[in-house]
Structure formats: structure tokens, C-alpha cells
Amino acid sequence: MNRFFPVWRASLHHFLVWFQDLRGRTAWFPLKTFVFFFFVNLAFFWWALLTAYPRLLFGPKAEEYALMGFPVSFLGAIFDCVSLAATLVIVGRALRAESDHRFVAYLGFDLVVAVLAGLWVLFAFVVSGWLVNLILSLPETMADRGHLYEDRIASLMSEPLGRDNLRNLYFGVVMGASALFPTLFHLFLVGRSLLRSSRARGAAGEGT
Numbered sequence: 001m002n003r004f005f006p007v008w009r010a011s012l013h014h015f016l017v018w019f020q021d022l023r024g025r026t027a028w029f030p031l032k033t034f035v036f037f038f039f040v041n042l043a044f045f046w047w048a049l050l051t052a053y054p055r056l057l058f059g060p061k062a063e064e065y066a067l068m069g070f071p072v073s074f075l076g077a078i079f080d081c082v083s084l085a086a087t088l089v090i091v092g093r094a095l096r097a098e099s100d101h102r103f104v105a106y107l108g109f110d111l112v113v114a115v116l117a118g119l120w121v122l123f124a125f126v127v128s129g130w131l132v133n134l135i136l137s138l139p140e141t142m143a144d145r146g147h148l149y150e151d152r153i154a155s156l157m158s159e160p161l162g163r164d165n166l167r168n169l170y171f172g173v174v175m176g177a178s179a180l181f182p183t184l185f186h187l188f189l190v191g192r193s194l195l196r197s198s199r200a201r202g203a204a205g206e207g208t
Contacts, residue, residue: 003197004193004194004197005100005103007193007196007197008189008190008193009095009103011189011192011193012091012094012095012189013095015091015185015189016088016091016092016095019088030081033081033084034077034078034081035077037076037077037080037081037178038073038074038076038077039073040077040080040178041072041073041076041077041080041175041178042069042070042073044174044175044177044178045069045072045073045175046069047174048170048171048174048175049065049069049171051170051174052167052168052170052171052174053167053171063136064132064133064136064138067132067135067136068125068128068129068132071124071127071128071131071132072124072125072128072175075120075123075124075127075128076120076121076124076175076178076179079116079117079120079124079179080178080179080181083113083116083117083179083182084181084182086109086113087110087113087182090106090107090109090110091106091107093106094106094107107186110182110183110186111183113179113182113183114176114179114180114183116179117176117179117180118172118176120176120179121172121175121176122153122172124175125175
């Protein structure tokens, strides 16, 4: 572990320097970041719909769900941009932390972001569904949309292995995947740092 944290810190510092350099030399960086996340969310939406509920793409609700992808992706891109900014602040403070415990504690805030991502997905679908129904003049209120997803969550909690519930869970995970990029990246760095530190420890052992 004596080698692990320095390697982890160095990897994270290297990424932060690279990202800040990229942001500094990229014109309209915030707008381009938002557009990137918008299309990522839109692609995930269509993939989740195609793999979990393909019948919705060709049935009577096809128009409703085709339109819903755009506000969902817009709201998802907002969350992704905010979570990215928050992650950069967290990383900066973690690297300035004097102890390894504080370093890990700061990076642990990304788990909070992961939880918030799930809640934001629900919020995005409630608002987007209501907005699309308003555009299509369908008889559904915001409260109706909220009750719909409340019932789905209650069903998931009571029967997590039910076929429809697993499908809804899969759909939610895919839709929240883009917001999990920072968390997944941290896990990748942890794994790579463990591998590098173990290799360095092995090389040092052979040298003695």
C-alpha cells in the first residue's frame, strides 16, 4: 500500500493536467461538452429502448417515445456537465489532501454522484414524459407520470427479480451510464494503480 497511493495520485494528477490542457486549447469547450453528452445520452436512450422495449419503437407509443428521447437527453446532458465539473473540483481537492485517508474520502463523493444520477434519471423521465404528452395533447399530468415511476420503484423493491423489474432496472442503468463515467474512471485508475504498484513491488523484490 506504500506504493499504491503515490501511483494512484500520480495517475490522477496526470489525468487532471491532461484534461485542463484539453479544456484550455479547445474553443467553446462547455458547449462542445454539452453537445457530446447530449448525443451520448440520446444514443444510450435508443440503445436501452431497442434492447429492453423494442415494441415501443413500432407500436402506438412509438411517436411518444421517439420524442421523449430529446428532453431526456437534454436533461441528462445538464446533469453530466454538472457532475463533470463537480468531479474536477473533487479531484483537485483530493490531490491537495495531505493524508491518504482524506484523499480517499474526497474521491468517495463520486459515489454520491452515482446515487444522484439514478434519481436524476427518474426526474428526467417524469418531466420528459409530461412534456411530450403535453405536446401530443395526451391526457396525462405531471402527477400521473410521478405515480407511474413511483409504482415501478415500489414493484422493483418488492420483486427485484421480476422480469419487467429487471428490464426497468437495466433501462435505468443504461440511461445513467454517462453520469457514471467519473466513477467508472476512478475505479479504472484504482485497478491500474494496484497493478502498477504490485509490479513495482515485485521488481523491487527481485532487485533485492
